Amino acid sequence: MISDASAVLTASPVLDVRDLTIAFRHRAGPVQVVRGVDLSVGHGEIVGLVGESGSGKSIFARAILGTLPRQAEVLEGKIAFSGSDLRRVPPSEVRQLRGDRMALVPQEPMTSLNPALRIGRQLTEVLEVHRPEIGSAARTARAIEMLDLVGVNLPGERLAQYPHQLSGGLRQRVAIAMALICGRVELLIADEPTTALDVTIQAQILDLFVRLQEQQRMSVLLITHDLGVIAQTAQRVAVMYAGELVEVAGVNELFAMPHHPYTRGLLDSLPRGGNAARKSHLPSIEGTVPSPAAPRQGCAFADRCAFRVDICGRRAPMLEATTSGRSVRCHRWQELADRFACRDAVT
């Protein structure tokens, strides 16, 4: 687990999202899928964004990258990237930023790789678009250099191969090489980058992220449903539930003392002591994330929360700043935090 979140937080952020609300257009009116989210990523920082599927984290990432589906729109808020408000930047400039200074590593590498094109062609094509001043031989040399950097063996020979000739782990390494090949990426957004991989390859890819982040001094927003992935990589974590942040903290602080019942539930569902066999007996959080279209009163987590009290169903909790940069959205966090600190004491 990586520490020293506070040192990174003093730097001005590469990404600074304020009060972001995103909605899908619907006949009955806009359906909000992300509500009032504030999140920053500092220079050289890895921030984890964690939550179940349906929590809004991927649509949040797409809003940053300017790739929202046509039926979705940002209703309000600010997305500042290196000081520029991306909502005021023309779409053509956002497209230029994407793949150059901001890049995405998707869950399934085949969504960024073209199955019909050789690996070398795909890598050099990114340079043709974003670095046209680089000549053909230098583009090929850069492609080989990047494949080597991300741990692809026989990089020169891989250029002639097609994606289907590579394993899932190698394809993800190629997707990472493609994301970083321009050499100017300040913000890398990785959306469930290891979910489709087996456990051993997952660990290797996460190590690669940490190494690349350190080498390239870039910032990373790592989106995942798995707090275990966050523990291995991130310095700070934001927990998202039903389109809202419910807890934000340094990774060490969050693991030592979660304040929100949902975070506690996510931690309880992690295997302990490296015993993967125990995974099938781990507690899970009963129920599902509520539909964003359903009318909501009170706390969004109330239907699944073992700690709910009367007020939880009547009044929605605000995201409240606690100590040392932490924040939490729960009426009862002060009384629950101590109980959550000792896993075995929680009943």
Ligand code: SF4
């Ligand atoms: S506000 Fe109430 S229902 Fe919501 S998480 Fe806290 S205790 Fe549970």
